[in-house]
Amino acid sequence: MGEWANEPSVLVDNDQPVPMGGNDSTMHDRTAMVAARLKSVYRKAVLPVEKKYRYDYFFESPFLTDIEFDSKPQVMLVGQYSVGKTSFIRYLLGRDFPGQRIGPEPTTDRFTVLINGPEERTIPGNALSVHPDLPFRGLERFGVNFLSRFEGSQLPSSVLRAITLVDTPGILSGEKQRVNRGYDFTQVVSWFADRADLIILLFDAHKLDISDELKGAIDVLKGHEDKIRCILNKADQIDRQQLMRVYGALLWSLGKIMTSPEVARVYVGSFWEEPLTNLDNADLFEKEEKDLMRDLAVLPRQSAVRKINELVKRIRKVKTLAYIVGYLKSQMPAVMGKDKKQQKLINDLPNVFRVILKKYNLSAGDFPDISKFSQKLKDVKFSEFSSLSNSMIETLDKNLGQEIPKLMEELPSEKDTPETLRAKMGAVAITNPNSANVPVPTRAGKFGKGKEEEGSNPFGYSATNEDQYWALQDSAERLYDSFEALGPVGGFLSPTVARDVLVKTGLEKDQLRQIWNLSDI
DSSP states (O other), X not given: OOOOXXXXXXXXXXXXXXXXXXXXXXXXXXXXXXXXXXXXXIIIIIXXXXXXXXXXXXXXXXXXXXXXXXXXXXXXXXXXXXXSHHHHHHHHHTSOOTTOOOOSXXXXXXXXXXXXXXXXXXXXXXXXXXXXXXXXXXXXXXHHHHHTTXXXXXXXXXXXXXXXXXXXXXXXXXXXXXXXXXXXXXHHHHHHHHHOSEEEEEEETTBOOOOHHHHHHHHTTTTOGGGEEEEEESGGGSOHHHHHHHHHHHHHHHHHHOOOSSOOOEXXXXXXXXXXXXXXXXXXXXHHHHHHHHHHHTHHHHHHHHHHHHHHHHHHHHHHHHHHHHHHHHTSOSSSOHHHHHHHHHHTHHHHHHHHHHHHTOOGGGSOOHHHHHHHHTTSOGGGSOOOOHHHHHHHHHIIIXXXXXXXXXSOOTTOOHHHHHHHHOHHHHHOGGGGSOOOOOOOGGGTOOHHHHTOOTTOOOTTOTTTOOTTHHHHHHTHHHHHHXXXXXXXXXXHHHHHHHHTTTOOHHHHHHHHHHOOO
């Protein structure tokens, strides 16, 4: 298999890179601007509150560093052993990577972070955790046992220039899960989940049993449902009837574990470079793979919004913690009976939460897990807590209500005029929205199709391809800038604007009326 070049590219059937074109400097500048503003908000408004009310202790989340705001989007893969996590990464990269281990047995016995670099090498976990340019310093808290099972895989890759991939150890089942890993696996997964932009849960069509360890890993992903994508892998090895039953069984199992009322999005297919074993569902698998790759491809463009979203979630939790700690402090007696009062408050924690929720008009979703929080409270003294600081709360509210909304206005939206959109995104990003995408694989040869069918021809489809051919494609590309200059809203022109343009063509009214009636929108 050919190796991808360092320039942004996509793969066609013969595995040769094809440059995507465009310039992502504008997108990078916009993301850097957002990161700089978020760092300022965090340092000035959020970090002092976290330190005062011990956010790092109660939520087991270390304080954020500057590099975490500047980091690339991260994609974490989670699943039982031999479900195809490492093969999926190899498929994305289009090549092998240092430290790669693939086999039917539990081969990946460590957390592996794949990063871009000029040379191929592996980086030990202890060195990776203190690297000044990588956002992994927070992993030191899991100790030497974990760091010895953590490594970086560096290689030159156009995919890794845009995102960072995290390969996790295969989750064990049966007797194997009783073996002590030497570190808290679910807590490490939780740490990466907090920082991931996308979490991919992989399942094998032949192994749908969800072990206790996998259930624990899914449980700690609570609160990150918007990031989760599920994959039913190796689905080409079963026939259509079996696939229907396996798909239903997987959704049923996920419904029992994931407490969200919405059905999890499950992509079905065979996510590696080998041709399909069974072509019965080839069209379905191809569409599913395209949908998943589209989710991956747009991650860099969504990075700025994701960073804002994660900080807003953190601010809301910090604010709620400040109210909880401040309230518990206010309930303590000045001199006598402190231990007795503290134990009473811990035992009555559900009612305490209800009182705080109503008193300060908070959201129940921002409160910590009661059982975990009560355990944390048993190891501290309420009398040593800090009192509620109204000025700090006001600062947090100001950032949530004013500063961050102003920052959101700097990002592209459907309300923008063509001029403001060009200023925000740059001319290249508008004329070629794919210029800032991750160059994910686009092979359809494995689906039993020829080159014409897979759309790899740079000159487009022929007229014989009735599903894909559009006779006006060349005209549409040539007139795109003129269309944008008319100020479409949400991609559409108003009837008045469209009428003026059609009148200028000089056609008769009857002809224009027929054109208008023939148009779809």
